[in-house]
Amino acid sequence: MAAAKIKKGDSVVVRSGKDKGRTGTVLQVMPKEGKVVVSGVNIAARHRKPTQVNPQGGIDRREAPLAISKIGLAVDGKPSRVRFETKDGKKVRVAVKSGETIDG
Template structure:
């Protein structure tokens, strides 16, 4: 299987959907489903029944997963969307931003 280009902790830019143009940090990566959960993006409201744990019940907002094709890594220099390239530096395989050539941490 190919190496994931977007990982947990990465800053990403949303390319499509209701939150197009917004940026956020990847909270969870779901590689088997090709999806990512981004903080503050694609927020959905869910109604929950009262339970022992939450006797009030009510509305809960949480981030829903986005398909990985709808997000792009934010360039470390400019913050704009960029593609990712893999290079070998000092004998290690690292991720590099195509736009600026900057090394992506992680």
């Protein structure tokens, strides 16, 4: 897989799917699978039986991984693609829409 253009801690917008338009922060990046986990997006509910550790049981809600192609880096609240450029001998990420340098 190519270099990760989305990193942990980035603010992103969901481009497609049931959570289209929602924003969140990247909690985890899985480059080998091509997936990311975004806070508050793609919530999966898991029904748990009562156990000795958790006698109440109940429903666990947590963020499930999302395809990296479904998200875009948030630039002024709107999704943007990312490209790499070399500035002052350093490789930096640049938002395609605005030309704004993301880090560096």
